[in-house]
Amino acid sequence: METWRNRVALVTGASMGIGYITCKNLAKHGIKVVGCARSAEKLKDLEEQIVENGGQFLSIICDLRKQDDIMEMFEMIKKRWGGVDICINNAGLSLDAPIINGDFSSWENMWQM
Numbered sequence: 682m683e684t685w686r687n688r689v690a691l692v693t694g695a696s697m698g699i700g701y702i703t704c705k706n707l708a709k710h711g712i713k714v715v716g717c718a719r720s721a722e723k724l725k726d727l728e729e730q731i732v733e734n735g736g737q738f739l740s741i742i743c744d745l746r747k748q749d750d751i752m753e754m755f756e757m758i759k760k761r762w763g764g765v766d767i768c769i770n771n772a773g774l775s776l777d778a779p780i781i782n783g784d785f786s787s788w789e790n791m792w793q794m
């Protein structure tokens with residue numbers, strides 16, 4: 682992990698689950714972490730925890746279904762840390778929508794991710 686110290690990692694879906702834990706662990710190893718998701722409160726909470734422990738974290742509210750949000754996110758990262766070295770494209774959702782009788786809007790939602 683020493684190789685990655687001070688590099689910039691973008692973790693999508695940082696507000697909970699695998700993304701949340703990944704952010705904490707990357708920050709522990711001295712990596713500058715950008716975490717994105719839609720839930721502002723959860724990201725804020727994660728930011729506080731990482732910063733309290735001496736890590737560096739940039740939280741960005743971003744809905745990955747929206748191109749403008751994505752473009753804006755990369756602009757923010759560029760301004761703050763110059764760019765992204767590692768991209769952990771973790772965000773996703775799995776709705777209970779079987780292919781035979783699942784609701785179309787659920788499928789549409791999953792495809793957009």
Ligand SMILES: NC(=O)c1ccc[n+]([C@@H]2O[C@H](COP(=O)([O-])OP(=O)(O)OC[C@H]3O[C@@H](n4cnc5c(N)ncnc54)[C@H](OP(=O)(O)O)[C@@H]3O)[C@@H](O)[C@H]2O)c1
Nearest residue numbers: 694695696697698699718719720743744745746771772773
């Ligand atoms: N857990 C498993 O057993 C498992 C198994 C196979 C694959 N996976 C995949 O691994 C990834 C993480 O799984 P997980 O269990 O940690 O999922 P999770 O707890 O449901 O977390 C999903 C994350 O994705 C974010 N997200 C969802 N829609 C988004 C959107 N439109 N824009 C931005 N962020 C969005 C959520 O944040 P907000 O809601 O705040 O936006 C959340 O932070 C997913 O891609 C999942 O499909 C998980």
